[in-house]
Amino acid sequence: MSPAPFPSFALSLSDALDAAVTAAHCAAGVLQSYARNRGQLVIDHKARNDLVSQADREAESAILEVLRERTPEFGIVAEESGGSESGPASWYIDPLDGTTNFLHGLPHYAVSIALVAKAGTVLPPGEVLSEDTPVVAVVYDPSREELFTGVLGGGAWLNGHRVRVSRPAGFADTLLATGFPFRDFSFAEEYMPMFLHAMESTRGVRRFGSAVLDLAWTACGRYDGYWEMGLAPWDVAAGVLLVREAGGVASDLRGSQPWPRGGNVVAGSRMVAGEMLARFAPHLAGG
Template identity: 65%
Template sequence: MKSSSLHLSECLKTAVNAAHAAAAILQAHARHRGDLIIDKKAQNDLVSQADREAEAAIIETLREQTPNFGIVAEESGGSSAATATWYIDPLDGTTNFLHGIPHYAVSIALIAHAGSTCTGEQALQQDTPVIGVVYDPNREELFTAMHGVGAWLNEYRISCSHTESLEDSLLATGLPFRDFSFYDQYMPTLSAAMHGTRGVRRFGSAALDLAWVACGRYDGYWEMGLAPWDVAAGTLIVREAGGIAEDLHHVAPWPIGGHLYAGNRHIAPALHALIQPHLTVAATTGGQ
């Protein structure tokens, strides 16, 4: 694989294989949750033996197949590379997993850096998500996306909903649980959404929230204080499903700062307009 050109179909196959390997480890541990070794990184920020083993399996696959790419992973860190960088969350929804709630996923994304090219395309002008994989092992739902090609749920192409107004929309969000620095910005947006929509859901997995926007289960989604690996794959899946997924402050080409909004082409702008009056600080880094 050339250092400046990305063969996306090969990269997608690699990411899917890595996601399945990680999910097999997670599901094996899920049957014996009481035996897991759990560490507390910070307030409400947990990591288990399952997270670490799943991440190691993903990294092994990615390094074997794409040795020239950078890797940034939730538990082991890492660094970016000149051409492209993998962003990995081996278990998005760790708290759900540890409590036996079957709503969590493996999330893997490839970010192509400015100047890189995809097969048959001109060089990218900015950092761009080009591969997205979100795998829900409990429902056996594999969400995938490839830049410029489309998004799928298992073998079926997906698209965002067609809801046109906020008052008819069902939204997803994530409540502050670890980083409360943006609490005063977030709470007014939640109140406005509760009063101006059909309802708001909080299920505890950003990757699945975005995937569910992409397949039309939710009409829109917003959250603050996330990490890049939480949102990288889902951002592309929403975009390739015909939707919008952007940084809330519009300071980055994708929501690397962890403050984002997403939705179909009607709901996303309306959702951003609802949130924007309450934003006071432009964040440049995610809730890591």
């Protein structure tokens, strides 16, 4: 049975994208103002190796102010202030993906904003979504002034130029990205054999510390593929759409969710993602 649509609501992806771009620039302004005065930041520990600063919180507040004014009909799920899904679609917000990099002065971090529409939502020109789906993505890297954007069916873009995933000749020719367990180590016994296999089977593996930039860089072909475990939904929502709209695959590593909101993600071209899934499956619990 098809999901029931939201008949009274027409989801405008272009308006949502414009609001998200404005919000991302506002957040980036906050972050860059603090980047020059990192020593004065108040830093808290949410959990082991899970840091939050006033830069995260103020950047998120700047995003929320814009989105609540421009798109009050959408729910909000934000890393620092929480929230909940509601209505036909909800924003997933990470105001500073790469907080540890930011706090150590490493210029590799980004603002991530995604709109995830519920199953049953009607999109122009009348398509009804069969499952929950990211439909708008904005990832802004203020250090490089790189703005990645995407809308469902409209492609993935970097500073106004369309991007596509890479097409390596074979798995041995790939450069992969990943993220090590840093907060939740419960899946380390699954992850480490995957890392060893990737290290021995490819040109190399990189770990730069920002999941959303790993996905954005996979979308534009800088990386050939990416996988990680134990992330949060706001870490992956925007990047998943970018990779998909760049002609690639971005899916749940365990194959159980329509988009990897559980934080176990694999992404790349159809060939590369397929190879990673096949090679990593034996190392997953129950694999």
